[in-house]
Amino acid sequence: MAFRMIFNLRAQLPKYARGLATPSAKTVPAVLHLKTGQSFQGRSFGAERSVWGETVFSTSITSYTESMTDPSYRHQILVFTTPLIGNYGVPNNDAPTDDYDVGVYLESKGIQCAGVVVADVAERYSHYQAVESIGEWCKRSGIPGISDVDTRAITTLLRDQGTTLGRLAIGHEALGPAPAPADYWDPSLDNLVAEASTTEPYTLNPSGDVNIAVLDFGAKANILRSLIRRGARVTVYPWDFDFNSVRDEYDGLFLTNGPGDPKHAKAAIANVRTTLAEWGRPVFGICMGHQIIGLAAGLDAYRMMFGNRGHNQPVLALADSGSIRAGRVYVTSQNHQYALTLSDPFPEGWEPFFINCNDSSVEGIKSTEGSGKKVWGVQFHPESAGGPLDTIEMFTDFIQTCRDDKALREGTTGGVGDTLADVGFLAALTTMLHE
Numbered sequence: 001m002a003f004r005m006i007f008n009l010r011a012q013l014p015k016y017a018r019g020l021a022t023p024s025a026k027t028v029p030a031v032l033h034l035k036t037g038q039s040f041q042g043r044s045f046g047a048e049r050s051v052w053g054e055t056v057f058s059t060s061i062t063s064y065t066e067s068m069t070d071p072s073y074r075h076q077i078l079v080f081t082t083p084l085i086g087n088y089g090v091p092n093n094d095a096p097t098d099d100y101d102v103g104v105y106l107e108s109k110g111i112q113c114a115g116v117v118v119a120d121v122a123e124r125y126s127h128y129q130a131v132e133s134i135g136e137w138c139k140r141s142g143i144p145g146i147s148d149v150d151t152r153a154i155t156t157l158l159r160d161q162g163t164t165l166g167r168l169a170i171g172h173e174a175l176g177p178a179p180a181p182a183d184y185w186d187p188s189l190d191n192l193v194a195e196a197s198t199t200e201p202y203t204l205n206p207s208g209d210v211n212i213a214v215l216d217f218g219a220k221a222n223i224l225r226s227l228i229r230r231g232a233r234v235t236v237y238p239w240d241f242d243f244n245s246v247r248d249e250y251d252g253l254f255l256t257n258g259p260g261d262p263k264h265a266k267a268a269i270a271n272v273r274t275t276l277a278e279w280g281r282p283v284f285g286i287c288m289g290h291q292i293i294g295l296a297a298g299l300d301a302y303r304m305m306f307g308n309r310g311h312n313q314p315v316l317a318l319a320d321s322g323s324i325r326a327g328r329v330y331v332t333s334q335n336h337q338y339a340l341t342l343s344d345p346f347p348e349g350w351e352p353f354f355i356n357c358n359d360s361s362v363e364g365i366k367s368t369e370g371s372g373k374k375v376w377g378v379q380f381h382p383e384s385a386g387g388p389l390d391t392i393e394m395f396t397d398f399i400q401t402c403r404d405d406k407a408l409r410e411g412t413t414g415g416v417g418d419t420l421a422d423v424g425f426l427a428a429l430t431t432m433l434h435e
């Protein structure tokens with residue numbers, strides 16, 4: 001039998017520190033097993049159910065609610081490096097009506113990650129919008145959580161050996177042996193985009209003055225909100241919908257984030273390749289959307305060792321475009337495991353747009369001035385939620401380009417729309433910081 005290392009944080013702590021994470025009345029055992037042979041013993045705080053998943057870490061300090069509802073975390077066991085999680089609870093995310101409800105505050109209607117790993121879970125919470133604790137939320141959502149584990153040790157392992165398949169074993173299973181390596185389920189072998197995407201098209205903000213089509217690979221709600229806030233009418237299509245059959249009804253195309261390996265989304269890559277070759281209107285993609293644009297443009301993509309997840313990733317702009325200035329560093333929100341390959345030369349008509357300041361991975365691509373196209377893709381999340389708003393104006397740039405482009409086609413003047421009224425002082429602040 002393979003040698004396994006078992007870590008028990010509570011037993012390792014000096015006696016006086018063991019009361020820091022107050023045990024609940026009923027302590028259910030939990031263990032995080034990694035396929036590489038390490039096991040971390042702790043206690044359960046969510047649903048009493050065991051799950052498989054890719055074990056990944058996020059360095060975000062706040063916004064556990066937004067991260068946990070981000071569909072790009074599907075089938076991932078999410079380790080928070082921030083030691084105390086849950087102290088501001090969870091808000092009521094339900095909209096007053098059911099009409100295309102994408103959630104009021106969070107990134108989708110419910111928890112998307114497979115499980116959660118934290119050092120210390122706050123059982124008591126305090127926030128004026130909170131209606132339940134993270135433990136209660138996980139329980140009623142069927143999502144397991146483990147606390148009282150050394151997340152520093154887990155993160156160090158994941159950083160050194162890369163994203164690792166895991167089993168979060170809860171209750172009775174936690175008392176038994178670890179799974180055999182061959183038993184671990186690898187979600188990256190499946191097309192997760194098909195699982196996360198809408199199955200039926202739907203329209204939001206029907207009275208908007210620019211008509212934007214969205215290909216949904218597992219959209220974060222704040223992407224849709226960010227388009228709508230700028231005055232767009234937004235029609236969301238399933239990931240494999242052939243946009244080319246309706247493209248001339250639209251002023252722009254948006255490609256969303258989404259879970260898993262972009263190369264599985266073959267139908268989307270083929271459709272977008274046709275769009276890029278034959279259609280001259282603006283296209284903007286974020287994260288998975290950016291990867292699909294890159295693959296359609298002829299770039300390759302690879303699986304990173306541990307990816308980038310957190311709200312503090314610095315990227316350097318390599319080109320001027322709209323609100324973005326070459327030579328400036330923007331702090332960004334990220335959640336990805338795959339990246340486009342930096343090829344030299346870039347495919348004809350394309351250029352690198354951003355590069356990651358930590359690991360030099362490709363953070364953005366754009367069509368060149370000379371290509372006659374208006375296409376942008378960014379690996380990071382300008383819509384944040386959570387994270388900094390450094391690049392939020394890229395949405396304004398995109399919508400305004402769609403509006404100007406439409407006006408040019410129709411022979412009218414573009415206008416500025418009544419776009420930023422409700423983005424308010426944060427947009428003004430972002431603009432000011434960029435001046």
Ligand SMILES: NC(=O)CC[C@H](N)C(=O)O
Nearest residue numbers: 257258260287288337338
């Ligand atoms: N947030 C995303 O869209 C992630 C894209 C892709 N699933 C990756 O992990 O790289």
